Amino acid sequence: MSRYAGNIVWEGLAPIPQKHEGATPLATIAYKEEYVEAMSYLRAVMAVNECSERALSLTEDIIRMNPAHYTVWLYRCKIIFTLNKSLCNEIEWVNNISLKYLKNYQIWHHRQTIIDKLGSAEGETAFIDQMLEKDAKNYHVWSYRQWLVKRFDLWNQMELDFVKKLLEQDLRNNSAWNHRFFVVFGKPNTSAPTDKAILGREKTFAEEAIRKAPQNQSPWNYLRGIYRQSKESIVELSPFVREFCGINENDLVQSSHALDVFAEIHGDIPETQLMAAKALDLLAMRYDPIRVNYWNYRKRQIEDQTTVAA
Amino acid sequence: MASSTSQTGLPDLYSRIEELSVSDDGQRRSPYPPIPALYTSRPIIQDSLSTESSEVQDGVIRDCLPFLEGNPNKQPLNSRGIQALQRDNHVEFLKDALEDYPAGFVAVDASRPWIYYWSLSGLAMLGENLDKYRQRLISNLLAAQNSTGGFGGGHGQYSHVAGSYAGVLSLAILGGKECYDMIDRKAMWEFLGNMKQRDGGFTVAPGAEEDIRGAYCAMTIVSLLNLPLELPKGSPARVNGDETFFTGLPEWISRCQSFEGGIGASPGNEAHGAYAFCALACLSLIGAPYEMIPKYLDIHSLTAWLSSQQHAPEGGFAGRTNKLVDGCYSHWVGGCWSMLECAIWGPDTHPRNGKELWSKNGLARWILCCCQGKNGGLRDKPKKHPDAYHTCYNLAGLCAAQFQYVYRPSELNPFANAPLSAAFSWTIQDSNSNGVLETCPATDEQWCWDEKDLLKPVHPVFVIPLGQADKIRGYFEAKGAF
Secondary structure, three states, X not given: OOOOOOOHHHOOOXXXXXXXXXXXXXXXXXXXXXXXXXXHHHHXXXXXXXXXXXXXXXXXXXXXXXXXXXXXXXXXXXXXHHOOOOHHHHHHHHHHHHOOOOOOHHHHHHHHHHHHHHOOOOOHHHHHHHHHHHOOOOXXXXXXXXXXXXXXXXXXXXXXXXXXXXXXXXXXXXXXXXXXXXXHHOOOXXXXXXXXXXXXXXXXXXXXXXXXXXXXXXXXXXXHHHHHHHOOOHHHHHXXXXXXXXXXXXOOOOOHHHHHHHHHHHHOOHHHHHHHHHHHHXXXXXXXXXXXXXXXXXXXXXXXXXXXXX | OOOOOOOOOOOOHHHHHHOOEEOOXXXXXXXXXXXXXXXXXXXXXOOOOOXXXXXXXXXXXXXXXXXXXXXXXXXXXXXXXXXXOOHHHHHHHHHHHOOOEOHHHHHHHHHHHHHHHHHXXXXXXXXXXXXXXXXXXXXXXXXXXXXXXXXXXXXXXXOOHHHHHHHHHHHHHHOOHHHHHOOOHHHHHHHHHHHEOOOOOEEOOOOOOEOHHHHHHXXXXXXXXXXXXXXXXXXXXXXXXXXXXXXXXXXXXHHOEOOOOOEOOOXXXXXXXXXXXXXXXXXXXXXOHHHHHHHHOOHHHHHHHHHHOEOOOOOOEEOOOOOOEOOOHHHHOOOHHHHHHHHHHOOOOOHHHOOOOOOHHHHHHHHHHHOEOOOOOEOOOOOOOOOHHHHHHHHHHHHHHHOOEEEOOOOOOOXXXXXXXXXXXXXXXXXXXXXXXXXXXXXXXXXXXXXXXXXXXXXXXXXXXXXXXXXXHHXXXXXXXX
16 A cells, blocks of 8 residues: 555655654654655655655655645755756646645645746736635735735736725725735835825725725725825815714714724814823724723823813 | 632522522512623624625624523633633643544644644643643654754654744743754754745745745744854855844834734735734743844734724624634734733823723633534634634633733843843732732723633733743753854
8 A cells, every 4th residue: 555665666765664752652643544654754854854756755745645735845845946947847736736725834835846947927817816716815825926916016006906896796895905005005116105196096095985984994094004104194074084984973883994984083183182092982982892991091192182182 | 709619519590590589679680791792792883785794704603602692611710600621621631632633533633733832732721730740741842853963844844934933932832951952953953044034024834925924933942942043054044144033023023014904924914813912922022022023023903903803792803804703813913912012102101091092801702602512622603613723812811801911121031131121021910819800990990700701811912821932042041152
């Protein structure tokens, strides 16, 4: 039954069995025999730093049995580079197993290393789109996509269209919102943070999303992120915020995030600080009481300002 | 408050109902304090637009409400009428986690040091004596230690910064000369030096990804083992020769803060609770939290973001905006607060002045009601199976709720003048109740745990029992260089 011992391909290599871990080792795994054998041969090839066809097929065998094995992925990469193997073939192989191991950390890093060396992102975004269809918030996939944008200078309309499409599917997909911010403002030495046209476009994009679902936190974070980055005053948000909240008894409050921004706007101006305090009280007592301590802290910050001013 | 035990000794939802008594005004009353409506009702503001995110969020609330309102697993209750800490069951669960796994768990092969750490750390918090594991741990880790420094998942695996972190913490938890001396410190220093990159961050293994876990785990090891700060020859970050482990690191962490205020795995990535803890803890290793955190992070947006991860009615934390609560963020987000509060209020802050920024009761209620598995172990959320990872980080989160950590740089630090010693100034508030407050200072509401639900506190930065970090560092202070 053995795949390696007695196999002519593996002649001349003495497998290295797993070191004894004492009489009563911790957290032992009842490995399958085929895994035990393959690992013994992996130790042996790694010990002499063997980069060969047989070592390459060994890594495939182990990945098939345990894709979470970071060592074998890293070793595989080394073999591929040493043997000058076709990088396109490697990506094709990875494509075939990616869906099966979508949540796996190692596979995405492996892909990144290969694509980096290949120097071409052709087909990559289409492949990622397919992955995100299965799991639209997968952190590894998104991190890989951000690396791809940076590495291949993809700060373009296609990326924005892609984000837009995902947000049409789920307006609350925060990963997509993060990617949009990255694409618009993340390019090194970009002028976007001070470009009035771009800032205006992005504010409108977020505001339209908020109007569709005022309690969705993602576009609110996006909007505040824009203001923080451009260092513009959020006072200009005042009329927009009033669409979703007010502090009087009969006012309809459609969004706790709107009340939060309302408090921030009014907390900076001495004449309106009482209004800010009222908004924070509403959050603490009625609309968002799990954060009572945080809202009280915000209120105290305003009071401290007043004390200092006085 | 009336006793929580019924005649059978096993109080549950049904005994709660049986114990309803008729009061003077003819109303039937539960012997337990009423559950605040905050934890039994859906958020008051909800959008009509339905998307996949809102649908799964609705589902989670639906799954959690029975556990928040009642006791569907019929577990013993504490005097507040919520599930008591099922200490013995959790101990058994973690002891089991240290024993044999069937073949289907082969994925664990690459991360066995984590299994040791999660289990031992959890058992320590539950108050177990761990001496019997010392020799077993040493034997296991000897096989996983590479001559080129660091620990891999097991024999023949590349060293990994996270695996090395878990291995070193496990040894620190058990403590003692034999545990400390089995670590090849000089080789560890060389391994970590090789992971340090020119941009200031760290990769997690040779040729592997660079992210903030790498930075936090590496600096934890450097601090606990008292390794030299200068980089070994051959480190990719050594360009002029005067670079250290610190060079460019806080600046790199600063670049990981996203527009939302939270922290991503690396610059440009989405804000995520686990990386927030790594960032705050890493900065708190390098210097005092009240100096480092405001210097390198925007505190205002960070506080807002961390705060917004706490969900109601669940009470627990989510890891990202518009994602679901998960018991592991009890620590990853819950554990951020002691460092952040120190950053905001400064050192030596007395906890009894209402300066808490989050809901400790909300988190403790979530952990006790929703995250305890029926037969021991803690979990992501109802309907999920418990595992060692979620058990460890739910318990660490419960520590964050139960104890008041105070940073006292002036009196406490035994290594005050040594480099990378900033994290040795933490203690728990030494009030009459061992750092445990009787009521919430901000709102005067009573805590939802009893004395018998109390854990042994972990260190807020090292996440091992308070005191064990001082011991290992003290040992290597005395030992000096290699």
